[in-house]
Amino acid sequence: DVKVTQSSRYLVKRTGEKVFLECVQDMDHENMFWYRQDPGLGLRLIYFSYDVKMKEKGDIPEGYSVSREKKERFSLILESASTNQTSMYLCASSLPQGNQPQHFGDGTRLSIL
Amino acid sequence: QQQVKQSPQSLIVQKGGISIINCAYENTAFDYFPWYQQFPGKGPALLIAIRPDVSEKKEGRFTISFNKSAKQFSLHIMDSQPGDSATYFCAGLRVNFNKFYFGSGTKLNVKP
Numbered sequence: 600d601v602k603v604t605q606s607s608r609y610l611v612k613r614t615g616e617k618v619f620l621e622c623v624q625d626m627d628h629e630n631m632f633w634y635r636q637d638p639g640l641g642l643r644l645i646y647f648s649y650d651v652k653m654k655e656k657g658d659i660p661e662g663y664s665v666s667r668e669k670k671e672r673f674s675l676i677l678e679s680a681s682t683n684q685t686s687m688y689l690c691a692s693s694l695p696q697g698n699q700p701q702h703f704g705d706g707t708r709l710s711i712l
Numbered sequence: 713q714q715q716v717k718q719s720p721q722s723l724i725v726q727k728g729g730i731s732i733i734n735c736a737y738e739n740t741a742f743d744y745f746p747w748y749q750q751f752p753g754k755g756p757a758l759l760i761a762i763r764p765d766v767s768e769k770k771e772g773r774f775t776i777s778f779n780k781s782a783k784q785f786s787l788h789i790m791d792s793q794p795g796d797s798a799t800y801f802c803a804g805l806r807v808n809f810n811k812f813y814f815g816s817g818t819k820l821n822v823k824p
Contacts, residue, residue, distance in 0.1 A: 603755070634814075639721065639816055639817075641718070641801060641814045641815055641816040641817045642801060642812075642814040643814075644811065649810070657811075689756070696810070697744060697805060697806065697807030697809060698761070698807050700757075700758035701758070701812065703755025703756050704755050705753065706754075706755055
C-alpha cells in the first residue's frame, strides 16, 4: 500500500513565522502535490513537482514555495505566515500517467495566530 | 474560475436510500473524471473514475453517470449505508497534464 506521511497532524504558528510542512512518500512516485482544503472551496492546488528539483505553480502559489531535494520528500514552505493561510494542507503523490490515482496523506491542520 | 462545479454542498440520506451528487465541468478538453472519498481525519482516496467515451460505470453500489453533451456527471450511491458518510469530491483533468481540478465537495450524512 502506498503511504504518504505528513510530519504533523496539527501545527500552530505565529504571523510572520517561516513554516515548513513536510511530506514523505514510500512508493517511488514521480509526482507530488500540495493542496489546501477549505470548506466550500474543495481542494486547491498550491504547487506540484514531477521530478526531483522540478516544481510547477498550481492555482494558488502566492505566499508559498516548495522544495524537492529527494524523490520521496516534498516540502511546502510558508515564507512569512499570515492568518489567511490557516487551513488544512494535504500532500499527495502519484505515478506520472495522468489517469493514475493521487494518494493523499492525512493532512496537516495549520493555524496561524 | 472554478472549472468543476459540484452540488449539493451537503446531503442527508436515510439508510437504504440513494445518494446523488452532481458535477458540471467547463473544460471540454478534460478526458478523465475521478471521484474521491474522504473520511473525517483522513486524506481523500480514489473511489471510482470514468472516461468521457463511456456513459456509465458501476462498481458495487457506486455508479458514475456521464453526460458528455451536457458536460455533467454524477455519482449515485445505491443502498446508502452509515459507513458511506464522508465528503465526496469530483474532479476533472487532462490526462497528459496530470493536473486535477476538484469540485468543492459534498458532505454526505447517511442516517441509520
